[in-house]
Amino acid sequence: MITDLHATSSVSSDLIGKIEAFRKPATEILDPELRRKLGQFFTPQSVAEFMAKLFKCNKTHVRILDAGAGTGILSAAIIQKLLSRKKLPENISVTAFEIDTQLHAYLYDTYRLCGELCSKKGVAFSVDVQDDFITYAANISRNDLFAKNKADFNLAIVNPPYAKINSDSETRKILRSAGIETSNLYTGFLALLVKLLDQNGELVAITPRSFCNGPYFKPFRSYFLDTMSIQRIHVFESRSEAFKDDSVLQENIISYAIKTKRRPTYVTLSVCDGTFNSKIKKRICSYEDMVSTKDPELVIHLTTDEIQAEFRRSIEEYTDSLSDLGLSVSTGRVVDFRARAFLRKDPEKNTVPLIYACHFNEGIITWPKTGGRKPNAIARDENTQKLLVPEGIYVLTKRFSSKEEKRRIIACIYDPSLVKADYIGFENHLNYFHINGQGLSIDLARGLAAYLNSTLVDAYFRQFNGHTQVNASDLRRLMYPSREALEELGDLIGNNFPEQTVLDKLIETGLR
Structure with a gap:
């Protein structure tokens, strides 16, 4: 009507x-x-x-x-x-x-x-x-x-x-x-x-x-x-x-x-x-x-509307929670204004990468980003060790999306083969997916990031989330495809994330 x-x-x-x-x-x-x-x-x-x-x-x-x-x-x-x-x-x-x-x-x-x-x-x-x-x-x-x-x-x-x-x-x-x-x-x-x-x-x-x-x-x-x-x-x-x-x-x-x-x-x-x-x-x-x-x-x-209702029905066909998948999601540990004394504009000796939302680039982390306003590194010592996570493949999401962004959930992969470091810091405005504090397999990470970046998840998420924040609790509430299905999707995607219409088609055909 x-x-x-x-x-x-x-x-x-x-x-x-x-x-x-x-x-x-x-x-x-x-x-x-x-x-x-x-x-x-x-x-x-x-x-x-x-x-x-x-x-x-x-x-x-x-x-x-x-x-x-x-x-x-x-x-x-x-x-x-x-x-x-x-x-x-x-x-x-x-x-x-x-x-x-x-x-x-x-x-x-x-x-x-x-x-x-x-x-x-x-x-x-x-x-x-x-x-x-x-x-x-x-x-x-x-x-x-x-x-x-x-x-x-x-x-x-x-x-x-x-x-x-x-x-x-x-x-x-x-x-x-x-x-x-x-x-x-x-x-x-x-x-x-x-x-x-x-x-x-x-x-x-x-x-x-x-x-x-x-x-x-x-x-x-x-x-x-x-x-x-x-x-x-x-x-x-x-x-x-x-x-x-x-x-x-x-x-x-x-x-x-x-x-x-x-x-x-x-x-x-x-x-x-x-x-x-x-x-x-x-x-x-x-x-x-x-x-x-x-x-x-x-x-x-x-x-x-009925289109949103169909998105919801599709999401609710998935029955796995994050814990069923053996995954956890946490908020980045580095609160920059509290750790200001340890932040560095550019990488130097005795520092490790510090990842912000500005390092997101078409589904992968591109680091360092020189000439920007955000620091690229954080000192590694006894004061900061508890803020860091070990080397591994992680899926990151932004905790805040701008009104110009087309999707509410923006997911990206941190790949240690592209950023060489034994430890990394994730800034507090990011969420990161992990397995008991360690990284994921590359296929699982690709499949999970693709699922989170899909129009299907975005349309469903907007039905109950009316602000720009994407909290870890929201991501825990989502239902997910099986681990095997996500790994198969990740294998299909390969090294380069497809553009949105292709990704959505892969979600539609690969996860049903």
Whole structure:
């Protein structure tokens, strides 16, 4: 099914248009460094209206919670939607939080306009603007004696701040006190919103999709999936279009969920590129297809079309884990800023090769790379020996891919016949595959690198990994062809990696 992201309701969007006009001057008064620290990104009009349309609310008394209000465009979009219906609510109340008090003047202007529109429709309207959502919500969540009386909300909408939380920060301590363990503000906000929602209350949130996988977000996934029933997830394919005015590079999703332990049989997944008038493609899949009850990690797969579904089915035909293959994957041991005293621009006596991502070159490591910014060597002595690995054939992957790269996983072979050294150092932004700390056979290495570089693996990986990081834990989650099949593939490939279409054909025919 294909629809339009920017189709508007029958009610005039003058309200949201006026509030959208606040966004640019509001942005200009804010300190860019403070915005970065707070993780502030303002929601564009088209996204706000799309989010509001997802609510099914038909309540007589509507209580809206907007936890990162900005200029108030999200809660205003809900009000606009509610007032477009034939059956109007009797009253609407909004509780809005914005920690940056410079924006409160815009918030009051927004809610003045909302109140005027409600008055014309004969709907009672009230608003309460506050600043610190986390402290407020945490106090209520832990039943603090000094907290205000608990206000249950039946609608919650949020574009939360995107920022990491240090383990020893005051914010982290407050979240822990409310029983929430998370490393990012946006998942902290979502967890608190869930606690403040009525049973069967509705939540719509636009967030990075990084919570869909990875060990750091598992406690949040476990809590959220146990408490909320996800009904729909919308994916923005572009990392930048939805928030292009704010240079947001995370891949964003919009989630719609209801507070109930009843799981839906089916979930709607949709996708668009986020540009103006972009078309939305929808796919209905089973809830089990999105989150398998057999998966202890509770990874959320966003398989948005039948082509991706076929890629997933193909991957799931493979049944071997890395441990089944006798392989391990580890993160490079050399953290360059900690080992700065031992790094050398070029090879010299008593040094060994130091491999960075810049040494990747069409499937093999080319070393040294002279004239670049990165060191090529690290001193070998008693201080650095524990950072090194013995000579051998290793498969390396980049832990971070740039947005310009066509694949998320970039694999390369370190071949000691091309780089002569008894030991080598792998920098911390690389992962390396090994057998009990030793190298692989050349055919196994070639086959493994080819598999990791395939379009098949890339398409599958993107279904649950929405950021540029490729962690060792992600690579351990993958299923692999048998060791014999990988070695046969490696033998077929030989010394030179083929171009992508040829490689994909070899994967299709050689691993089935």
